[in-house]
Amino acid sequence: xxxxxxxxxxxxxxxxxxxxxxxxxxxxxxxxxxxxxxxxxxxxxxxxxxxxxxxxxxxxxxxxxxxxxxxxxxxxxxxxxxxxxxxxxxxxxxxxxxxxxxxxxxxxxxxxxxxxxxxxxxxxxxxxxxxxxxxxxxxxxxxxxxxxxxxxxxxx
Amino acid sequence: xxxxxxxxxxxxxxxxxxxxxxxxxxxxxxxxxxxxxxxxxxxxxxxxxxxxxxxxxxxxxxxxxxxxxxxxxxxxxxxxxxxxxxxxxxxxxxxxxxxxxxxxxxxxxxxxxxxxxxxxxxxxxxxxxxxxxxxxxxxxxxxxxxxxxxxxxxxx
Amino acid sequence: xxxxxxxxxxxxxxxxxxxxxxxxxxxxxxxxxxxxxxxxxxxxxxxxxxxxxxxxxxxxxxxxxxxxxxxxxxxxxxxxxxxxxxxxxxxxxxxxxxxxxxxxxxxxxxxxxxxxxxxxxxxxxxxxxxxxxxxxxxxxxxxxxxxxxxxxxxxx
Amino acid sequence: xxxxxxxxxxxxxxxxxxxxxxxxxxxxxxxxxxxxxxxxxxxxxxxxxxxxxxxxxxxxxxxxxxxxxxxxxxxxxxxxxxxxxxxxxxxxxxxxxxxxxxxxxxxxxxxxxxxxxxxxxxxxxxxxxxxxxxxxxxxxxxxxxxxxxxxxxxxx
Numbered sequence: 173x174x175x176x177x178x179x180x181x182x183x184x185x186x187x188x189x190x191x192x193x194x195x196x197x198x199x200x201x202x203x204x205x206x207x208x209x210x211x212x213x214x215x216x217x218x219x220x221x222x223x224x225x226x227x228x229x230x231x232x233x234x235x236x237x238x239x240x241x242x243x244x245x246x247x248x249x250x251x252x253x254x255x256x257x258x259x260x261x262x263x264x265x266x267x268x269x270x271x272x273x274x275x276x277x278x279x280x281x282x283x284x285x286x287x288x289x290x291x292x293x294x295x296x297x298x299x300x301x302x303x304x305x306x307x308x309x310x311x312x313x314x315x316x317x318x319x320x321x322x323x324x325x326x327x328x
Numbered sequence: 329x330x331x332x333x334x335x336x337x338x339x340x341x342x343x344x345x346x347x348x349x350x351x352x353x354x355x356x357x358x359x360x361x362x363x364x365x366x367x368x369x370x371x372x373x374x375x376x377x378x379x380x381x382x383x384x385x386x387x388x389x390x391x392x393x394x395x396x397x398x399x400x401x402x403x404x405x406x407x408x409x410x411x412x413x414x415x416x417x418x419x420x421x422x423x424x425x426x427x428x429x430x431x432x433x434x435x436x437x438x439x440x441x442x443x444x445x446x447x448x449x450x451x452x453x454x455x456x457x458x459x460x461x462x463x464x465x466x467x468x469x470x471x472x473x474x475x476x477x478x479x480x481x482x483x484x
Numbered sequence: 485x486x487x488x489x490x491x492x493x494x495x496x497x498x499x500x501x502x503x504x505x506x507x508x509x510x511x512x513x514x515x516x517x518x519x520x521x522x523x524x525x526x527x528x529x530x531x532x533x534x535x536x537x538x539x540x541x542x543x544x545x546x547x548x549x550x551x552x553x554x555x556x557x558x559x560x561x562x563x564x565x566x567x568x569x570x571x572x573x574x575x576x577x578x579x580x581x582x583x584x585x586x587x588x589x590x591x592x593x594x595x596x597x598x599x600x601x602x603x604x605x606x607x608x609x610x611x612x613x614x615x616x617x618x619x620x621x622x623x624x625x626x627x628x629x630x631x632x633x634x635x636x637x638x639x640x
Numbered sequence: 641x642x643x644x645x646x647x648x649x650x651x652x653x654x655x656x657x658x659x660x661x662x663x664x665x666x667x668x669x670x671x672x673x674x675x676x677x678x679x680x681x682x683x684x685x686x687x688x689x690x691x692x693x694x695x696x697x698x699x700x701x702x703x704x705x706x707x708x709x710x711x712x713x714x715x716x717x718x719x720x721x722x723x724x725x726x727x728x729x730x731x732x733x734x735x736x737x738x739x740x741x742x743x744x745x746x747x748x749x750x751x752x753x754x755x756x757x758x759x760x761x762x763x764x765x766x767x768x769x770x771x772x773x774x775x776x777x778x779x780x781x782x783x784x785x786x787x788x789x790x791x792x793x794x795x796x
Contacts, residue, residue: 183516184516184656184657200352203351236399262484292482344497367719508664550710550794552709555703573796
C-alpha cells in the first residue's frame with residue numbers, strides 16, 4: 173500500500189471548446205492532488221508525508237523542476253471527483269519525483285486511466301530561495317510512500 | 329533556420345501566489361504558440377506549416393498525447409511577450425513532436441531560457457475521431473521545420 | 485429556509501500574485517455553485533431546483549446575461565471549502581436571477597462575507613439557440629427558492 | 641476623444657465547452673485591458689493615465705471593489721484581438737470607476753459589442769494595505785479620460 177488516492181473534482185471551466193479537460197488544466201489537477209497530501213496543518217495532508225511547514229507561509233516552498241504527462245484518454249465532464257493515485261517514484265538529494273495515475277471516479281468499472289504523469293519537485297528554502305537537502309527525518313518518513321516510478325511508454 | 333519565433337504575451341493571471349508564472353499556465357503558453365503557427369486561414373499561421381483546416385471547424389483536430397517540460401527558471405511578470413522558439417523534433421506516422429524553448433523577450437541580453445518542452449500531437453479526423461496518417465504533402469511541407477529534438481537532461 | 489449552502493473548494497491556482505483569490509476566479513466559484521445545485525441527474529443537483537436536462541447534452545443550456553459582484557474582503561488561500569450561499573432573487577419570463585453570498589467556511593466564527601453577487605441566467609433551447617420561456621412547472625418548483633434579491637450598496 | 645482602444649487577444653483556453661469565451665474569462669480580459677493602460681513604466685501604459693508606481697512592486701496596488709458585466713453576445717474564438725474600449729466613468733475619493741465596451745476586432749463591420757462592463761477599483765497603499773486618497777495630480781491627469789458612465793439597461 174503505497175499509493176494514495178486523492179479525490180479531485182473537475183470544474184466545468186477545465187473543459188475547453190473540444191468538450192474535454194484541457195491539457196493545461198491537467199497540471200492544475202495534479203497540483204491540487206499534491207497540495208492535498210503534502211501540505212499539512214490542521215488536519216490536512218497525509219500523516220508522514222505532509223509537513224505543516226510546506227505551502228504559503230511555511231519555511232519550505234516546493235518548485236517544479238520538470239513534468240511529464242501521457243494523456244491516454246480525453247477526460248469528459250464528470251460530476252464525481254477523479255481518483256488521482258499518487259506516490260513517490262524517487263527521493264533525490266533535494267528533490268522528490270511524484271508519480272500519478274489520473275483515474276476515473278471511484279466505483280466506475282472498469283477503471284479508466286486518463287493520464288499518467290510525474291513531477292520532479294525541489295525543496296526550496298523560503299528565506300534563501302535556494303534548494304535545501306532533504307533531512308533524514310523527511311527521507312525516512314517519505315520512504316514509506318515510495319514505489320516504482322512510472323515507465324513512460326511513449327517517450328520518443 | 330528552422331526555429332520559429334512566436335511572441336507570446338503573459339497575462340497577470342498566469343502568476344500564482346508565489347509571484348511566478350504557474351506551472352500549468354506554462355502549457356497554455358505552449359498551446360498558444362502552437363495555435364499561432366499551426367492554425368492557418370486568413371493570414372494566420374506560418375506558410376508551409378499551418379493548414380487552414382486545423383482548429384475548430386476544420387476537418388482535422390490535434391490531440392495532445394504527451395508533454396514534457398523542464399522548468400529552468402521561474403518566469404516573473406513581464407510586459408514584453410516571451411520569445412517562444414518552436415520547431416518540429418520528429419515526424420511520426422500520425423503524430424508530430426513539437427519542441428519549444430521558452431525564452432526571455434526579444435532584446436533582453438543575455439537570453440534567459442525559462443523552459444524547454446516537447447509536445448506530441450496526434451492528427452485526428454474530426455468526423456471519425458480517430459488518428460489519421462500524415463499525408464505526403466504534409467510531411468514534405470513540415471519537414472522544412474524539423475530540427476534535432478530536445479534532449480531532456482533531467483530525466484530520471 | 486430558501487438559501488442553499490454549497491461547499492466550494494478553492495484551488496491554489498485561484499490566487500494571483502497578490503496572494504488572494506483573483507477577481508475573475510470569483511466568477512468560476514459562482515459558476516461551480518450554480519452547477520452544483522441546478523444541474524441534476526444521478527443524484528446531483530438540488531431536488532426541485534435542478535433538472536437533469538440542464539448542462540452539456542441536455543435540451544436547455546443556460547447563458548449568463550449579466551453579473552454583478554461586490555468584493556467585500558480579499559479571499560486568502562483556504563483549505564476548507566467556502567460556504568457559498570445561493571438563492572433565487574427573481575424569476576423572469578425566460579430568466580432567473582441567482583443571488584449569492586460567498587462566505588467563510590462553515591464553522592468559522594464570526595462569519596466573513598467575502599462577496600455578494602448576482603447572475604442573471606437565461607434559459608436557452610439547445611436546438612434553436614433561442615431563449616425559451618420558463619414552464620409553469622419550473623416556475624412553481626423554483627419559487628420555493630425565491631427570497632429577496634441582493635440590494636447592492638455600492639452601485640454608483 | 642476619451643475612449644482608449646486596447647487590443648486584447650483571446651486565448652483558445654478562454655473558451656469553455658459551449659465553444660464561447662467563458663463568463664469568468666471575460667473578467668480576465670478586462671483585467672488585461674486595465675493593466676495595459678494603467679500600469680506604466682518602460683514605455684507601457686497610457687501617458688497621463690498610467691503611473692509607473694502601480695502594479696507589483698509599486699507603492700500603490702489597486703483592488704477591485706465591484707464589477708458589473710452585461711453579456712450582450714457570446715464571443716466566439718477570434719484570431720484578431722478584441723477592441724476593448726476603456727474609459728473612466730467616475731473619479732471618487734479613493735476609487736475609480738473604469739468602464740468598458742468589449743468590441744469586435746478593429747476592421748470588423750458592423751461592430752459587435754460583446755459586453756459592457758464597469759469595475760470600481762480602489763487605490764490601496766502597499767505598505768498600510770489601506771485605501772488612500774487620490775492625489776490632486778492624479779485627479780487632474782485622470783480627468784482627461786472621464787466620460788459618461790455606462791447605464792446598465794438590464795439591472796433588475
